[in-house]
Amino acid sequence: MxxxxxxxxxxxxxxxxxxxxxxxxxxxxxxxxxxxxxxxxxxxxxxxxxxxxxxxxxxxxxxxxxxxxxxxxxxxxxxxxxxxxxxxxxxxxxxxxxxxxxxxxxxxxxxxxxxxxxxxxxxxxxxxxxxxxxxxxxxxxxxxxxxxxxxxxxxxxxxxxxxxxxxxxxxxxxxxxxxxxxxxxxxxxxxxxxxxxxxxxxxxxxxxxxxxxxxxxxxxxxxxxxxxxxxxxxxxxxxxxxxxxxxxxxxxxxxxxxxxxxxxxxxxxxxxxxxxxxxxxxxxxxxxxxxxxxxxxxxxxxxxxxxxxxxxxxxxxxxxxxxxxxxxxxxxxxxxxxxxxxxxxxxxxxxxxxxxxxxxxxxxxxxxxxxxxxxxxxxxxxxxxxxxxxxxxxxxxxxxxxxxxxxxxxxxxxxxxxxxxxxxxxxxxxxxxxxxxxxFDDAAAASRHRTQYYEMLGHRAIDHDGWRAVCPWPGPSFAEAERPFGTPITMADLDDLDAHHWELYHVDEDIAETRNLAQEHRGKLIEMIALWYVEAGKYNVMPIDGSVLQRIMTERPQITENRTSYTFRSGT
CATH class of the missing domain: 3.40.720.10 (Alkaline Phosphatase, subunit A)
Known part of the structure; x- marks a missing residue:
């Protein structure tokens, strides 16, 4: 080359x-x-x-x-x-x-x-x-x-x-x-x-x-x-x-x-x-x-x-x-x-x-x-x-x-x-x-990336054509959350989140997510939530896991059995 x-x-x-x-x-x-x-x-x-x-x-x-x-x-x-x-x-x-x-x-x-x-x-x-x-x-x-x-x-x-x-x-x-x-x-x-x-x-x-x-x-x-x-x-x-x-x-x-x-x-x-x-x-x-x-x-x-x-x-x-x-x-x-x-x-x-x-x-x-x-x-x-x-x-x-x-x-x-x-x-x-x-050389060129999902420790969002939906977990802030950070998500939680807690922003006009339009544009919100699940199905996102401490404490496969003594050699 x-x-x-x-x-x-x-x-x-x-x-x-x-x-x-x-x-x-x-x-x-x-x-x-x-x-x-x-x-x-x-x-x-x-x-x-x-x-x-x-x-x-x-x-x-x-x-x-x-x-x-x-x-x-x-x-x-x-x-x-x-x-x-x-x-x-x-x-x-x-x-x-x-x-x-x-x-x-x-x-x-x-x-x-x-x-x-x-x-x-x-x-x-x-x-x-x-x-x-x-x-x-x-x-x-x-x-x-x-x-x-x-x-x-x-x-x-x-x-x-x-x-x-x-x-x-x-x-x-x-x-x-x-x-x-x-x-x-x-x-x-x-x-x-x-x-x-x-x-x-x-x-x-x-x-x-x-x-x-x-x-x-x-x-x-x-x-x-x-x-x-x-x-x-x-x-x-x-x-x-x-x-x-x-x-x-x-x-x-x-x-x-x-x-x-x-x-x-x-x-x-x-x-x-x-x-x-x-x-x-x-x-x-x-x-x-x-x-x-x-x-x-x-x-x-x-x-x-x-x-x-x-x-x-x-x-x-x-x-x-x-x-x-x-x-x-x-x-x-x-x-x-x-x-x-x-x-x-x-x-x-x-x-x-x-x-x-x-x-x-x-x-x-x-x-x-x-x-x-x-x-x-x-x-x-x-x-x-x-x-x-x-x-x-x-x-x-x-x-x-x-x-x-x-x-x-x-x-x-x-x-x-x-x-x-x-x-x-x-x-x-x-x-x-x-x-x-x-x-690179065309400031007016349209983006070819139209849809992008997000999920991190149960916190979810999706971008699509200038709109953005966000479902915070465990809440929009620690002060507003009814549960501490790292709380596991149950099926009942998930039903409640999907029914009541998604937020909607028109980020083409509101880059910093200052106006939640979930009530005014309910149809758009439902479309965005459905799109999130489509993307989640494509990319192994399920099951949604909001836990942190539980994941840290999970036992994982180890290279060797547990031991109580080690021998250290010089030069190692």
């Missing part, structure tokens, strides 16, 4: 629609902004609302339940759409491009296989090297310390090459490794294209960053999340990221007003956001280093770059934020007094910090809600495309509806490659996404 472009996916983690600078945020992301100015910014890209499910869509072009990824792999159960094992008939883009002479590299977060398969005992067929990637450097789970990461190199665990005291940070290490993989091959075969899937841990918790990066934002968030949201929304209108007549979604019932917080609570929350902003800017800086490397090697102009986040901003810091995210997952939040004692350590090696819900809500401006939920705050994310050699348009916005399952079909489209019918002897399933390459 003479002249074939390189392909670079950069997948952010837990980064909201209103957090890149080019999407109106006050957080500085100059290198991403340059990619937007030299390429295309999409304002209507959608994800699944959670990391493993979204990442499976990005790499296969198929919907997450069809990938067995209804939720993160740690919540796998025995149902086909929920078992956490991406079937081999759903080939990865890496496997597809490997057949066409590409070098393939996976760098950063994987989180695409059952947890019990992550040890040195394997099996290795669902590790990156088993799914079409020739080289891997990163971590296998959902998150890791940026200072002391759990690193895997190809198929074996390794120690970080340096310590935090020596200046080590995971993001820098990942970018260094990505550049070395590319350089290794290009110096031998300079015309051989590469596919790099770069997935930094940013900006998932822990929000770890050198203190000087956080200190750049000292005092910048003292006005609070209400002010952030108002100012970001105004900038989004100025930039054209949202329509001039758009309405900002209303205050979230789970988020207190900034003024209602005590001075100490405001001081802690502001510092947590300073650390987060520093983390994002630090990541942008190292992406800039990768871009500079591509320019120096003459590869930049003919590299198709797609930048996306896997879901909206995360609410896993709880209402008040936390210095240790594990406290949130164990429903054991620390007190404000305890948190304040560590305020100067936030972002450092002794914390595993995450900001409070207020910043989550603000980070998804102008949308409502957040990660794990299928309102637009959970599923509408930043998306940039940059390819100077293949796209004439520069600095333009595209508002066509798209979903991350469209990324693989788009890459194949621009490469002139048909999706393979077999990979390593396994007959392949059809792709579920559609190409949006026709929008």
């Amino acid at each position: 003479a002249g074939a472009p390189n392909v670079l996916f950069i997948v952010f983690d837990d980064t909201g629609f209103g957090q890149f600078g080019c999407y109106g945020s006050p957080i500085e992301t100059p290198n991403l902004d340059v990619l937007a100015a030299g390429g295309l910014l999409y304002s209507n890209m959608h994800t699944t609302a959670l990391c493993s499910p979204s990442r499976s869509c990005i790499i296969t072009g198929r919907n997450h339940h069809a990938n067995g990824m209804a939720a993160i792999t740690e919540l796998a159960t025995g149902y086909p759409g929920y078992n956490g094992q991406i079937p081999f008939e759903n080939g990865f883009l890496s496997e597809m491009l490997l057949q066409h002479g590409y070098n393939t590299y996976m760098v950063g977060k994987w989180h695409l296989m059952p947890s019990e398969q992550e040890s040195a005992a394997g099996p290795y067929d669902r590790w990156p090297l088993g799914r079409g990637f020739e080289r891997f450097y990163g971590f296998l789970g959902g998150d890791t310390s940026q200072w002391y990461p759990d690193l895997v190199y190809d198929n074996h665990q390794v120690e970080p090459p340096a310590t935090p005291q020596e200046g080590y940070h995971l993001t820098e290490d990942l970018v260094e490794r990505a550049m070395s993989f590319i350089a290794d091959a290009k110096q031998v075969a300079p015309d051989k294209p590469f596919f790099l899937n770069l997935c930094p841990g940013a900006t998932h918790a822990p929000h770890h960053v050198p203190k000087e990066w956080a200190n750049r934002y000292r005092g910048r968030f003292d006005d609070g999340w209400d002010a952030y949201r108002k100012q970001t929304f105004a900038r989004q209108k100025q930039l054209g990221v949202v329509p001039a007549d758009a309405r900002l979604s209303p205050r979230d019932p789970d988020v207190p007003t900034w003024e209602s917080l005590s001075p100490e609570a405001r001081r802690l929350a502001a510092r947590m956001m300073e650390v987060y902003a520093g983390f994002l800017s630090h990541t942008d800086h190292h992406i800039g280093r990768l871009v500079d490397f591509l320019k120096e090697t003459g590869e930049f102009d003919n590299t198709l770059i797609m930048v996306v986040s896997d879901n909206g901003a995360s609410a896993e810091g709880g209402a008040t934020g936390t210095t240790n995210e594990v406290q949130f997952f164990n429903n054991a939040p620390e007190t404000l007094e305890e948190s304040i004692t560590q305020i100067d350590e936030l972002g450092g090696p002794t914390t595993f910090n995450h900001y409070p819900w207020g910043w989550t809500w603000a980070g998804n401006t102008p949308f409502r809600r957040w990660k794990r939920e299928t309102y637009r705050g959970g599923v509408s994310d930043p998306f940039l495309v940059h390819w100077p050699a293949g796209i004439k348009a520069r600095g333009e916005i595209r508002d066509q509806f798209a979903h991350i399952i469209d990324m693989v079909p788009t890459v194949l489209d621009v490469l002139g490659i048909e999706a393979p019918t077999t990979i390593r002897g396994v007959t392949q399933s059809p792709l579920h996404g559609v190409s949006f390459a026709h929008t």
